[in-house]
Amino acid sequence: MQLGMIGLGKMGANMVARLREGGHTVIGFDLSPQSGRDVESLEALIEALEAPRVIWLMVPAGKPTDDTVERLAQLLDEGDLVVDGGNTKFTDDQRHAKLLAEHQIGFMDVGTSGGVWGRENGYALMVGGTQQDYERLLPALQTLKPQGDSGLVHAGPVGAGHFTKMVHNGIEYGMMQALGEGYSMLESSELVDNPHDVFDSWREGSVIRSWLLDLLVRALEDDEGLCHIAGNAQESGEAKWMVETALHMGIPLPVTAASLFARQSSQIGDPNTMKVVAALRNQFGGHAVTHE
Known part of the structure; x- marks a missing residue:
């Protein structure tokens, strides 16, 4: 063509x-x-x-x-x-x-x-x-x-392509947020010696293995503990549109809404959870991250 x-x-x-x-x-x-x-x-x-x-x-x-x-x-x-x-x-x-x-x-x-x-x-x-x-x-x-x-x-x-992508990105928000929250909990635990190794072990055999998990391990290899990544992540719009549309449709989206609010809250803090989300966005999308 x-x-x-x-x-x-x-x-x-x-x-x-x-x-x-x-x-x-x-x-x-x-x-x-x-x-x-x-x-x-x-x-x-x-x-x-x-x-x-x-x-x-x-x-x-x-x-x-x-x-x-x-x-x-x-x-x-x-x-x-x-x-x-x-x-x-x-x-x-x-x-x-x-x-x-x-x-x-x-x-x-x-x-x-x-x-x-x-x-x-x-x-x-x-x-x-x-x-x-x-x-x-x-x-x-x-x-x-x-x-x-x-x-x-x-x-x-017409419209179905971007409607579908909107839903795709809402799902992406929830998956990234869950990975971030899991990492934050492992990192804070006195029982777990190496959260990086734990996440790496989940890449095979685990029901949560995924490309996002692979990218998170890659990000941790590049920056152990994500020490040089600011814990904030922008929201690009699609999840907000998805929540707005779901309200009109009467479809409950608690996970997508919560992950959207977490990104908005990250603009006034620097939690480990959002460092993971920011690192993942940089890994798959080349979105800039703020280094200390």
């Missing part, structure tokens, strides 16, 4: 590299001249692509995505397709799809998980959109996904 990629940050740049390694032609654009972009404007990006075009967005949710979609609605032609692979709220997807449909431009939302490891390991992709658009995008999706049968799902119509 030939695609345009808007947004060449940590995720976007790695996705471009994986797509190119898979044989696709990708033309990248970013506002930053230091991004390694191929063109210097949206207009130049569109001019460089053959119609009908596919343009994938990896830009921050909210106004940056709104502004980009509105601009593309004016610049693209009938039959082109816009794919939002960022962390947009699912209700915004429906608004964006409606705007683009007025210009006969297609729209898909793709919840994307994999962080900085995605280029090597592949990305978990949760897709929202029509079956026709899904099949059109499938060659690129198959390149981005991990090897094997899992890692890609057509979750439903």
Whole structure:
């Protein structure tokens, strides 16, 4: 396939590299001249692509995505397709799809998980959109996904991809919080000599073995006791949206809500629990941590 990629940050740049390694032609654009972009404007990006075009967005949710979609609605032609692979709220997807449909431009939302490891390991992709658009995008999706049968799902119509990613991230919050709380308890115990070894032992045979557990052991190897990581972790939005949406749906989410509140509370403290969460976010997503 030939695609345009808007947004060449940590995720976007790695996705471009994986797509190119898979044989696709990708033309990248970013506002930053230091991004390694191929063109210097949206207009130049569109001019460089053959119609009908596919343009994938990896830009921050909210106004940056709104502004980009509105601009593309004016610049693209009938039959082109816009794919939002960022962390947009699912209700915004429906608004964006409606705007683009007025210009006969297609729209898909793709919840994307994999962080900085995605280029090597592949990305978990949760897709929202029509079956026709899904099949059109499938060659690129198959390149981005991990090897094997899992890692890609057509979750439903427009909005389903980001709704699914929202739930995914809420689950992630709870799992990370549980690991953090467990580590904090082991670290505080007079009975346990080496919490690091305990967590390492759980990587095989245990029912809680997971990639997050592997990443935590890696973080402890890099910084024993997590002494150089500040015990605070930002909340990126998806868990908050999930709790808000669940309130409207009447679905109780005590674990997700508690983990969300813990991250918010971490902004005024420095507990071991949140050091683990901060370390894990850095391991899989490249999110910055504050070193003492």
